[in-house]
Amino acid sequence: MDLKIENLSVKFKDFVAVDGLNLHVKSGELVSLLGPSGCGKSTTIFTIAGIHKAANGSISFNDKVIDNVDPEKRNIGMVFQNYSLYPHMNVFDNIAFPLKLQKKDKQYIKENVLYMANLVKIEELLKRKPSELSGGQQQRVAIARALVKKPEILLLDEPLSNLDAKLRVEMRSEIRRIQKELNITTIFVTHDQEEALSISDKIVILKDGKLQQYDLPNELYKNPKNLFVANFIGNPSIxxxxxxxxxxxxxxxxxxxxxxxxxxxxxxxxxxxxxxxxxxxxxxxxxxxxxxxxxxxxxxxxxxxxxxxxxxxxxxxxxxxxxxxxxxxxxxxxxxxxxxxxxxxxxxxxxxxxxxxxx
Ligand SMILES: Nc1ncnc2c1ncn2[C@@H]1O[C@H](COP(=O)(O)OP(=O)(O)OP(=O)(O)O)[C@@H](O)[C@H]1O
Ligand SMILES: [Mg+2]
Missing domain, CATH: 2.40.50.140 (Nucleic acid-binding proteins)
Known part of the structure; x- marks a missing residue:
């Protein structure tokens, strides 16, 4: 799915959280939103998901404006920082939940849950409750649940921030593998430059709700458009x-x-x-x-x-x-x-x- 954001502004009362954002994500690309805390990353993806309303501008999927489409009809899979798995359900039921809401039949649900469990490599954990899983395993379940409906866009809001450093590195390449395997258009929010540089096709740098640069990872490093990007990308800094x-x-x-x-x-x-x-x-x-x-x-x-x-x-x-x-x-x-x-x-x-x- 091709995603276009045109001149998007999002406001909370008088406060402009996203300010005139233009962005084109091509089908099958993984694009990261990167920037300091409060720069508007989550607001941007919540608006793509339809949870926040735009004050201005528009969002299109495959050139069709979706501004008035309800969130549940946008065919989006989403994973948040805290996974929000259902604690009383086992892994199978957690992944199956979106399909049950869609009233799919038992056989269809079983096939698709097993397919996703296999894709994210948690087949042996299906009977466990979330509290019996490690952080990385919970995160895989959350990804499987987001993907089981076969969404056309995957939105990930800092999905790795609860994991320790080593697991983060492992899981980010897992996310990349799964994303490539399904060829699903993905927006990945992070404030960790190394994470963004390592897994993205392209990166958006945001500051105060405004786009600073939208570019290939190497280009951001080699040709930063301004001092903010130059300072933000690179460790130790320039x-x-x-x-x-x-x-x-x-x-x-x-x-x-x-x-x-x-x-x-x-x-x-x-x-x-x-x-x-x-x-x-x-x-x-x-x-x-x-x-x-x-x-x-x-x-x-x-x-x-x-x-x-x-x-x-x-x-x-x-x-x-x-x-x-x-x-x-x-x-x-x-x-x-x-x-x-x-x-x-x-x-x-x-x-x-x-x-x-x-x-
Ligand atoms: N519901 C809300 N009501 C009022 N202001 C909000 C609301 N949600 C976000 N904001 C403000 O909008 C700005 C952007 O917030 P947002 O959550 O998009 O930042 P972020 O880039 O995701 O930051 P972080 O890295 O800390 O998650 C912030 O200044 C925030 O305080
Ligand atoms: Mg956020």
């Missing part, structure tokens, strides 16, 4: 600094040091409209103790994250995060020379926050 640029003098000044502007590819689009710039440098886009030395740095602190170390480095008074392989430097090393990967720098209009590539 370094952002004021910089000075003069085309006439062929100068890019970073950390009080003049570099040759024409060495830097990403800044070919200098506009008269931009008065001041900020530069964004990802922690892995510095080069430590290599040939292209630009700056001297002093290591102030380091944090180990397994295969990498995050160095907190002082460059001319600026505090910079740099990621290096864990075994690059001895623990005693304090003074380092620093270069940068010249084609990776991102430049932003300091006033609007826009990436100058898109300005």
């Amino acid at each position: 370094n952002i600094f004021d910089c000075y640029i003069s085309k006439e003098k062929n100068v890019l000044n970073i950390f009080d040091k003049n570099l040759k502007l024409d060495d830097f590819k990403n800044i070919d689009k200098i506009s008269e409209k931009v008065n001041s710039y900020k530069v964004g440098i990802r922690p892995e886009d510095f080069v430590v103790n290599a040939n292209n030395k630009y700056f001297d740095g002093k290591i102030m602190d380091r944090e180990n994250i397994g295969k990498d170390s995050i160095l907190k480095v002082d460059i001319n008074g600026a505090k910079v995060k740099i990621v290096v392989p864990y075994d690059l430097l001895s623990l005693e090393t304090k003074d380092i020379s620093i270069g940068i990967k010249k084609d990776r720098l991102l430049f932003f209009d300091a006033e609007t926050g826009e990436n100058i590539k898109f300005a």
Whole structure:
């Protein structure tokens, strides 16, 4: 099912929770809604489900406007953060429940419940009550129950947030597998960027109810449209600094040091409209103790994250995060020379926050 959202706004009294959202999700795609708490993710999917009404704009399924279609007629499967399984029913009856509401016959119900149980790999748990299941198993039951009606759209609102870190990673690839197997159009809400980056075809970044960027996971990382997206995507987060640029003098000044502007590819689009710039440098886009030395740095602190170390480095008074392989430097090393990967720098209009590539 193809999903189109056009100029959608949703209000709670005077408060605008979703503000002029446009979005096209193609049939069979998994799209994540990603953004900080309160940015309008749940409101958006509740409106797709028909639980909230739009103040403005419209939603279409396969080019048919559904704004006046009742929630139960929209043919949507939904899974929430707390699963909301029926505690007094066993797993079989939980999954069967939507089909019983539809008055399907016994044989049909049995076949379909078994098919779903098999798909989400809980065949051996059908007689248990929800309280006798682990978090991950409950979550599989909730997915099976959402899918048993053969919905055309699956809406998942932070379905993994009650699980521990390892199980979350396991379950997210399970969700991806099931979604691909059924080829079902899916909207996945999360505030976890790693989760979104790992399972999505495309990602929507929301802030204050407004769309910031709708793009492929890699593009969000490589070409963030503005400072908000640049800061939000990437862990450890990007370094952002004021910089000075003069085309006439062929100068890019970073950390009080003049570099040759024409060495830097990403800044070919200098506009008269931009008065001041900020530069964004990802922690892995510095080069430590290599040939292209630009700056001297002093290591102030380091944090180990397994295969990498995050160095907190002082460059001319600026505090910079740099990621290096864990075994690059001895623990005693304090003074380092620093270069940068010249084609990776991102430049932003300091006033609007826009990436100058898109300005
Ligand atoms: N029923 C409601 N009445 C009034 N305001 C609401 C209602 N539901 C949501 N809001 C407000 O709308 C904004 C968006 O809420 P929403 O639940 O969509 O955020 P979210 O992105 O899902 O956040 P979270 O990550 O915390 O779940 C918030 O500021 C919230 O307080
Ligand atoms: Mg929410």
